[in-house]
Amino acid sequence: MENSNIIESKETALAQITQLAQEFDVSLDEIGARFTQKNNQDKSDKWLSRLLGYLGGAFVFGGLALLISMLWDDLSSVARVIITYGPGLVTFILSIIVLKDPRYDKASTPLFLMSAILLPTGMFVFLHEYAKGDDGQLAAMIVFGILACHFLGAFFPLKRTSLLFFGYLFWNGSIGILMERAGVSGEILGIILGVSIMMVAWSIDQTKHRAIAPFWYFLGSIGLLWSIFDLIEGISPIDILYLPLTIFLMLVSTRIHSRTLLFISTLALLGFLGYYTGEYFADTTGWPIALIIMGFMLISVSAYAVQLGKKIK
Amino acid sequence: MKKFLRENIVLIAGVTLPLLLTVIFFIATQFDKASNEYPLHSVIYTDQPNYNANRSSYQFVVKKDQLHFVYTASDTGQNWKKPRLYVFNPQANTSQEIELPIINESDTKIDIPLPYFASKTISTLLTSPDGYTFKSNYRHNVNILTSLFGGGSKSRNRVILSKGSSNIIIPDAARYNTHFIGWIVGEQGVANGK
Numbered sequence: 001m002e003n004s005n006i007i008e009s010k011e012t013a014l015a016q017i018t019q020l021a022q023e024f025d026v027s028l029d030e031i032g033a034r035f036t037q038k039n040n041q042d043k044s045d046k047w048l049s050r051l052l053g054y055l056g057g058a059f060v061f062g063g064l065a066l067l068i069s070m071l072w073d074d075l076s077s078v079a080r081v082i083i084t085y086g087p088g089l090v091t092f093i094l095s096i097i098v099l100k101d102p103r104y105d106k107a108s109t110p111l112f113l114m115s116a117i118l119l120p121t122g123m124f125v126f127l128h129e130y131a132k133g134d135d136g137q138l139a140a141m142i143v144f145g146i147l148a149c150h151f152l153g154a155f156f157p158l159k160r161t162s163l164l165f166f167g168y169l170f171w172n173g174s175i176g177i178l179m180e181r182a183g184v185s186g187e188i189l190g191i192i193l194g195v196s197i198m199m200v201a202w203s204i205d206q207t208k209h210r211a212i213a214p215f216w217y218f219l220g221s222i223g224l225l226w227s228i229f230d231l232i233e234g235i236s237p238i239d240i241l242y243l244p245l246t247i248f249l250m251l252v253s254t255r256i257h258s259r260t261l262l263f264i265s266t267l268a269l270l271g272f273l274g275y276y277t278g279e280y281f282a283d284t285t286g287w288p289i290a291l292i293i294m295g296f297m298l299i300s301v302s303a304y305a306v307q308l309g310k311k312i313k
Numbered sequence: 314m315k316k317f318l319r320e321n322i323v324l325i326a327g328v329t330l331p332l333l334l335t336v337i338f339f340i341a342t343q344f345d346k347a348s349n350e351y352p353l354h355s356v357i358y359t360d361q362p363n364y365n366a367n368r369s370s371y372q373f374v375v376k377k378d379q380l381h382f383v384y385t386a387s388d389t390g391q392n393w394k395k396p397r398l399y400v401f402n403p404q405a406n407t408s409q410e411i412e413l414p415i416i417n418e419s420d421t422k423i424d425i426p427l428p429y430f431a432s433k434t435i436s437t438l439l440t441s442p443d444g445y446t447f448k449s450n451y452r453h454n455v456n457i458l459t460s461l462f463g464g465g466s467k468s469r470n471r472v473i474l475s476k477g478s479s480n481i482i483i484p485d486a487a488r489y490n491t492h493f494i495g496w497i498v499g500e501q502g503v504a505n506g507k
Contacts (some may be wrong), residue, residue: 012442029441077452157340170462173329173461173462174464175332175335175462176462177462178331178335179331179334179335179338182335182336182338182339183338183341183342184334184335184338188334192330192331192334193462195330196327196328196331197327197329199324199326199327199330200324200327200328200329202323203321203323203327203494210347212486218460229373297370
């Protein structure tokens, strides 16, 4: 009953619009242009208010930091912990509270960001004031581990992408240090952490939190490719294996529909071609020819990358 | 449970992979430590910036198996920072700072044996009698991922006693400007002093 009324009133409105358009000789384009103009104005107003909002937030944040730094030497240990950890905890609680009200829903992400900065600061201050020893690495591992549990613990009931992002960031911070302390060498650490991040990024990509997946693909693939290159650089003939690896990752990127991975693997391939020609063909007579060959290869690779890019929807 | 594992196999593998590697490396390191002999001799080192045994106003010189502290006022007016001297005992895994003589402004030349080492025999050879070498272990393989999540610069620069695959980290040694002075190879008349 209600629906039929809506349709009826809509039909009436359209009939009136058509009648008015014919009466005043208003074209369809002119109506469309007026709508576009109105939309742009609305967007512009929103953009300005958002910018001023962010600017205001930055001033509040900057003012708080400045006040803390001015008072720092006069503060007791307890006060130092409260003044750094306190605002972090307050912003975290506030960001959960605003999630309950749809009007302030969007404020949760900047508030989570602020708490992600202030909470570790407060925890480091706590350790600095009360913990014995000067093992900053161990302190960082503990702080990031606790924060990973904190943010991921909040993510499971609240299902917010920003919580997942920060939780996973702290998780990697903690696990990276743990690996380093267990004696894992830099290259192996980079390879395993890179693969791990890419696998988790793929899993995130399958969920509604996919907005953060490209960032993790970017970080994981750079870490993986960089570490493998460090491992095999200058070792002939093993270093040529880098070529099929980058091509494989380009193909994987089409399979998992990630332009980020395609971009990084293409860059790695181009970089490797530069390294390889420079390393093995850079004698005085062969160098110009090597440059020409490399030029053709770059063109081929870029054309291939564009083709692959089109496959990614 | 089975369904959950099947549906999230990539996620689970991604999360457990670094943990698994950590456990493997931890076990391997412990096994390596257990199978290697720990260094027997304490090492003497200093942390003076720009320490140069030939140019610095402050020098540590071994004469007749004894460690001497030598100060010569600078001709060029260069103000050298007074060094600090440490002894690292690998058995106890601790470093001890050794007190150095006070230098007055009127002093132009000091050359005195350090009392702490009076009953000890010092060797200035780079390698200790049990085969360990004092090294600065700089790991240059740094990329965006290891920089972000690899534990910072402390993990890449450290001072170690090295023998084959066995690396003993000197925990409190400054990462830069740490210089080898010698090994305590024995007490006077007693071998293998620490």
